[in-house]
Amino acid sequence: MADAAMKKKRPVYLDLVRIRLPLPGFVSILHRASGLLLFVLAFWLLALLDRSLASPEGYAQVRDTIAHPLAKLVLIGIGWAFFHHFCAGIRYLLIDMHVGVDLATARASSWAVLGASIVLTLVFGAWIW
Template identity: 35%
Template sequence: MAEQRQAVERPLSPHLQIYRVTITMAMSILHRIVGVALYVGTALVAWWLLATATGPDAYAAFQSVAGHWVGQIILFGYTWALLHHLFGGIRYLFWDEIVGLNNKTADIVSWLALIASLGGTVIVWGIVCTSRGVI
C-alpha cells in the first residue's frame, strides 16, 4: 500500500501587515520610486535642451509650460528628486563600505539624507527665486 505523506508545518512568510514601517524601509522604497521619476524629469531636461538649441519659438513654448505654476511644482519636485536620490545614494555608499549598519546609526543617516534633500531643495530654489527677483 502506498504511504501517504503528512503535510509539514512550515512557517508562513511575513507580509507587509506584520512589519512596522521604519525610516530605512520608507527611504529604500522612496529611493526606488524617485529613481523612476527621474527618468520623466530627465525627459523634461532633454526638452529644455532641445528647445534651447532649436530657437526662440521652441524655447518660448517650453518656457510657457515651465513658467506656469504647475510647471514650477514639477521643477521643484524634480530638484527634490535629484537631491533625494543623491543623498540616498551616498547613504548606500556608506553601507557598501560596512559603515553605519546598526539600527540606530542607519536610522540617523536615513533621517539626515531626508533632511538634507529637503533643505537642499529649499536652498536651491531660494537661490533661483532670489536671482529672478521673486523674493
C-alpha cells in the same frame, strides 16, 4: 521537525497599509521612487532642452512653459527626486563600505538623508520661484 511544520502553517500578513516599515526601509523605497521619477521625467527635461536650443522662438516657448506655476511644481518635484536620490546614493555607497551599518547609525543617516533632501529642495524651490 515540529518547528518546520509550524512555520509553514503560519499565515502571511500582507496588509501593506498596516505594516510599519522602519525608517531605513522607507528611505530605500523613496530612493527607488525618486530614481523612477528621474528616469521618467528626464525625457521631458531633454525635450525642453532640445526645444530651447533649436531656435530663439523655442527658447521663448520653454521660458514661458517654465514660468507656469504647475511647471514650477513639477521642477521642484524633479529637484526633490534628484536631491533625495543623490543623498540616499551617498548613504548607500557608505553602507557598501560598511560605514553606518549598525542600527543607530542607520536610523541617523536615514534622518539625515530625509532632512538634507527637504532642505535642499526648499532652497531649490525658493530659487526657482
